[in-house]
Amino acid sequence: MAADTPPTAPSPRIRLPSSIWALGFVSLFMDISSEMIHALLPIYLVTVLGASTLTIGFIEGIAEATANITKIFSGALSDWLGHRKLLTTLGYGLAAFTKPIFPLAATVGWVVAARLIDRIGKGIRDAPRDALVADLAPPHLRGASFGLRQALDTVGAFAGPLVAITLMALTSDDFRFVFWIAVVPAFIALAVMLVAVKEPVRHAADVKPRFQLTDMKRLSGSFWNVVGVATILTLARFSDAFLILRSQDVGLSVTLTPAVMVVMNIVYALAAYPAGALSDRIGRSGLLALGMVCLVAADLVLALGTSVVFAMLGVVFWGLHMALTQGLFASLIADTAPQDLRGTAFGVFNFAGGIAMLVASVLAGGLWDAYGPTATFLIGAALTLVALAGLVLSMRRSKSTRSAG
Numbered sequence: 001m002a003a004d005t006p007p008t009a010p011s012p013r014i015r016l017p018s019s020i021w022a023l024g025f026v027s028l029f030m031d032i033s034s035e036m037i038h039a040l041l042p043i044y045l046v047t048v049l050g051a052s053t054l055t056i057g058f059i060e061g062i063a064e065a066t067a068n069i070t071k072i073f074s075g076a077l078s079d080w081l082g083h084r085k086l087l088t089t090l091g092y093g094l095a096a097f098t099k100p101i102f103p104l105a106a107t108v109g110w111v112v113a114a115r116l117i118d119r120i121g122k123g124i125r126d127a128p129r130d131a132l133v134a135d136l137a138p139p140h141l142r143g144a145s146f147g148l149r150q151a152l153d154t155v156g157a158f159a160g161p162l163v164a165i166t167l168m169a170l171t172s173d174d175f176r177f178v179f180w181i182a183v184v185p186a187f188i189a190l191a192v193m194l195v196a197v198k199e200p201v202r203h204a205a206d207v208k209p210r211f212q213l214t215d216m217k218r219l220s221g222s223f224w225n226v227v228g229v230a231t232i233l234t235l236a237r238f239s240d241a242f243l244i245l246r247s248q249d250v251g252l253s254v255t256l257t258p259a260v261m262v263v264m265n266i267v268y269a270l271a272a273y274p275a276g277a278l279s280d281r282i283g284r285s286g287l288l289a290l291g292m293v294c295l296v297a298a299d300l301v302l303a304l305g306t307s308v309v310f311a312m313l314g315v316v317f318w319g320l321h322m323a324l325t326q327g328l329f330a331s332l333i334a335d336t337a338p339q340d341l342r343g344t345a346f347g348v349f350n351f352a353g354g355i356a357m358l359v360a361s362v363l364a365g366g367l368w369d370a371y372g373p374t375a376t377f378l379i380g381a382a383l384t385l386v387a388l389a390g391l392v393l394s395m396r397r398s399k400s401t402r403s404a405g
Contacts, residue, residue, distance in 0.1 A: 017136045020145050022196035023129060024152030029189035030092060031153050034118070035160030035265070036182035037102050039258035040168070041111070042241040043248065044175045049108050053245065057365015059108075060239035061358040063115040068354020070123025075347025078128035079340060085199040088132060091125020092193050094118075096186040103179035123354075127346035134334035134342050135200050140280060143331045147276020150327040151269050156185075158265030161258035168255050219345060223336040225394045227352050229288075230329050232390055234356035236383035237295060238364035238376075240264070243318060246302055246373050247311045260315055267319030276327045284328045284335075285395045291324025292388040296381045303377035314377075 045051040045059070074091070078084045098121065101114035130146075137145035160182070167178045240261065247260045279287050298317035301310055329349075337345030367376040 016141060016145055016148060019196070019198045020133060020136050020149060021152075022192060023133060024149045026092065026189045026193045026197065027149060027153035028156035028159075029185040029192065030095060031156030032160040032163065033099060033182045033184075033186035033189070034095075035157045035261055036164045036185075037099070037179055038240070039161040039164050039244065039261045040175055040178060041102075041115075042244050043254055043257055045108065045111065046245075047254065048175065049111070051108050053368045054362075054365040055108065056241055056245070057239070057361045057363075057368070059112055059115055060241050061361030061365075062112075063119040064239065064361065065354040065358035066116055067119035067123040067126070068350040068352075068357060070120055071127040071350035071354070072344075072347035074124045075127030075131065075343035075345070075350070078131055078343035083199065084128040084132040084135065084343065085193075085197055087128040088125045088197075089190075089193050091121045091123070091128075092190050094121030094124060096121075096183075096190045099183045099186045100180075102182070103176040123350075127343055127350055130330055130333075130346045131342040132197075132199065133330075135339075137334075142334055143276040143278075143280035143284070143328070144273065145276075146327040146330045146334070147273040147279075150276070150323075150330075151273040154265045154269035154272055154323075158262045158269060160185075161261040161265070164258045165256060165262070168258070173255060218338055218341060219348070220336055223333065223345060225397075226329065226332045226336060227349050229387055229390045229394060230349065231352045231356045233292065233295075233325065233384065233387040234353045235360045236299075236380045236387060237321070238360040238380065239357070241361075242364055242368065242373075242376065243302070243311075243315055245368070246377075247308065247315075249373055250306060250308055250311050252308050252311070260311075263312055264315045264319040264322070267316050268322045271320060271323030272327055275324050276331065279328050279331060284332055285391065287324050288328050289388060289391055291321045291328070292384055292391065294318075294321040294324060295384045296388075299377040299381035299384065303374045303381070 042056050045056055046053070051059075074087050078087050081087070095118050098114055098117040101110065101117070105111045105114055133145055133149055134142065163181070164178050167181060168174070171177050243264065244257050244260050248254070248257055252259070275287055294317045298314045298321060301317060302314035305311060305314060330346075333345050333349050334342060364376050364380070367379060
């Protein structure tokens with residue numbers, strides 16, 4: 001895989017720009033809000049609204065696909081406008097204003113509508129935000145910059161379920177009360193985005209008059225290799241909702257089911273920044289391969305384990321996998337895409353991932369209903385091995401190309 005040679009760092013230690021920290025805290029607060037809801041939503045749908053596992057698969061798949069399909073347009077639009085903060089703020093604002101729909105929802109249909117609108121907001125913001133991080137970050141600190149934002153994002157992702165657990169215990173499992181409290185951090189995130197994030201100045205020559213399909217030809221073969229491997233891996237890594245359902249399946253109480261997201265995201269948060277910083281020094285592909293091995297281990301433990309202890313061990317491996325892959329894929333996209341097409345590149349990357357997530361979540365829901373959780377996670381392990389094989393082939397091809405050159 002190209003762009004795996006670590007950048008040469010200058011001797012002076014350069015601090016990360018304050019706007020990258022600010023974007024990290026925006027992600028932190030929005031994830032507190034989102035995960036307070038998301039950690040309880042599968043159980044709420046099944047136990048309160050009477051939804052099936054297949055329905056949850058459809059909801060999660062369509063929601064994530066909607067987010068990722070939206071990203072291809074928002075990414076290209078951010079390249080065209082030359083103002084990434086505008087679209088990023090719009091996306092966070094839409095997500096914040098849709099949070100009150102969740103406690104007001106009385107049917108599955110309302111939950112679907114809220115989830116879709118929330119994910120449209122995510123789709124609008126993510127590609128411009130990632131491109132903004134790439135624009136702000138010094139090249140030799142790009143992995144660390146993406147790792148920091150991802151780590152702070154993930155702190156929110158485990159803080160949210162912790163708050164949800166506490167409130168569920170204090171309110172005798174009052175789902176709607178927890179959903180109302182989740183509205184507050186969403187608006188804090190929006191305020192930080194508006195006030196603290198500064199966009200770098202772009203020269204007029206850097207802004208294209210309009211997006212053209214011919215620009216896609218400027219995306220290199222190395223970029224498409226990254227997209228291909230990441231898409232196959234997404235087919236293997238279905239929605240986190242199935243981790244929550246598996247934990248309940250092996251005996252975890254409803255009140256404690258958010259602990260699944262807490263454990264996963266603590267691991268994710270602790271490992272994401274070190275993984276990104278290490279990739280700046282030793283390259284990205286080896287760490288990506290290790291992350292895929294962790295996902296295979298997670299799938300096998302979740303498939304074959306029959307106790308809460310085994311479920312949590314699988315969740316730990318899942319969190320390690322996320323830390324070793326998500327920020328590194330983002331760094332590789334930034335490494336392999338032209339600066340003026342980074343928004344488009346992140347949009348294409350997430351569009352492919354959105355289609356894969358839709359297929360993966362629907363497939364997982366159908367397999368779970370038809371054959372149970374064991375078959376679901378075993379197939380996930382098999383698909384991960386396919387992605388790992390693709391990564392190894394890409395690494396060898398890239399090495400051969402460099403040797404020939």
